[in-house]
Amino acid sequence: xxxxxxxxxxxxxxxxxxxxxxxxxxxxxxxxxxxxxxxxxxxxxxxxxxxxxxxxxxxxxxxxxxxxxxxxxxxxxxxxxxxxxxxxxxxxxxxxxxxxxxxxxxxxxxxxxxxxxxxxxxxxxxxxxxxxxxxxxxxxxxxxxxxxxxxxxxxxxxxxxxxxxxxxxxxxxxxxxxxxxxxxxxxxxxxxxxxxxxxxxxxxxxxxxxxxxxxxxxxxxxxxxxxxxxxxxxxxxxxxxxxxxxxxx
Numbered sequence: 001x002x003x004x005x006x007x008x009x010x011x012x013x014x015x016x017x018x019x020x021x022x023x024x025x026x027x028x029x030x031x032x033x034x035x036x037x038x039x040x041x042x043x044x045x046x047x048x049x050x051x052x053x054x055x056x057x058x059x060x061x062x063x064x065x066x067x068x069x070x071x072x073x074x075x076x077x078x079x080x081x082x083x084x085x086x087x088x089x090x091x092x093x094x095x096x097x098x099x100x101x102x103x104x105x106x107x108x109x110x111x112x113x114x115x116x117x118x119x120x121x122x123x124x125x126x127x128x129x130x131x132x133x134x135x136x137x138x139x140x141x142x143x144x145x146x147x148x149x150x151x152x153x154x155x156x157x158x159x160x161x162x163x164x165x166x167x168x169x170x171x172x173x174x175x176x177x178x179x180x181x182x183x184x185x186x187x188x189x190x191x192x193x194x195x196x197x198x199x200x201x202x203x204x205x206x207x208x209x210x211x212x213x214x215x216x217x218x219x220x221x222x223x224x225x226x227x228x229x230x231x232x233x234x235x236x237x238x239x240x241x242x243x244x245x246x247x248x249x
Contacts, residue, residue: 005204007195013204014145014191017212023154026222030239031230033157035165039103042166044229046100047109051116052123052221054093056143057082062131063139074140074193081144081186095175102172119224123217134210137197140190141207146214149187152180 005013023029028045031037064078085092100110109115116124130142159176162168170177198204236242 002201002205004199004201010195010198010204010208011191013208014141014194014211017208018146018150018215021212021215021219022150023215023218023222024150024157026219026226027234027236027239027241028222028226028230029154029158030241031226031234033161034239035161036234036238037230038233039166041229043100043103043105045225046096046103047105047112047115048117048120048221048225050093050096050100050110051113051120052127053096054111055124055127057085059127059131059143060085062128063136063143067136071136071193071197074136074197077186077189077193078140084182090174092175092178095178099168099172099175102168117224117228119221119228123221126217130210130214135203135206137194137203138206138210140197141194142210142214144186144190145194145207146211147218148183149190150215150218151183152187155180 024033028037032042032045060078060082064075064082067075067078069075097107097110101107113121127143127147130139134142155176159173159180162173162176163170194207198207
């Protein structure tokens with residue numbers, strides 16, 4: 001049986017679980033950061049991303065309802081995170097739809113679940129399953145550490161391109177600016193909840209493993225966007241990638 005890790009060891013293990021599996025490795029993310037996508041490609045991203053992040057408060061609500069009452073700080077964090085998503089100022093999904101409309105799509109298309117790919121549907125379904133079925137601390141490791149904590153590093157690479165290459169306005173890219181700041185805070189808080197709440201070797205190992213799976217699921221979702229919308233127009237060779245780079249990811 002694995003030994004109980006110190007909090008420093010556990011933190012390092014969680015970080016290693018994500019390394020090499022970040023969505024930044026996806027051809028779609030690379031094409032975005034290097035300005036090789038069209039506004040139509042970005043519109044398809046927005047339509048899919050809405051169906052992944054739109055229910056994020058629902059995922060967290062499921063975890064909140066099952067988090068033990070003794071985990072006061074964790075429950076407070078989940079509640080605050082839900083509040084920020086839905087009613088703490090501009091609703092985050094409304095900011096995403098504003099960006100989508102600037103890309104040339106419509107609110108009706110963005111909110112229509114028939115416009116998401118199979119891999120987006122898989123990620124959404126996985127998030128619901130984790131939120132409803134896993135130990136609440138394990139669920140935080142999956143949803144907040146494995147998924148949400150990646151967002152600032154992804155958007156820091158993509159947002160400058162939105163302004164410099166595509167000439168979106170500050171208002172149109174507010175969704176990205178907001179999440180660079182808020183998800184850095186959320187990600188760090190998620191780490192602390194897992195470090196403090198995973199108090200047995202078994203629970204620690206479950207948290208590490210599901211964190212890794214979360215990173216894999218987000219990478220799968222992002223690769224799916226490339227395969228569905230971009231591969232026929234922007235080759236892996238144009239992105240400086242070989243076939244095995246994508247398949248290995």
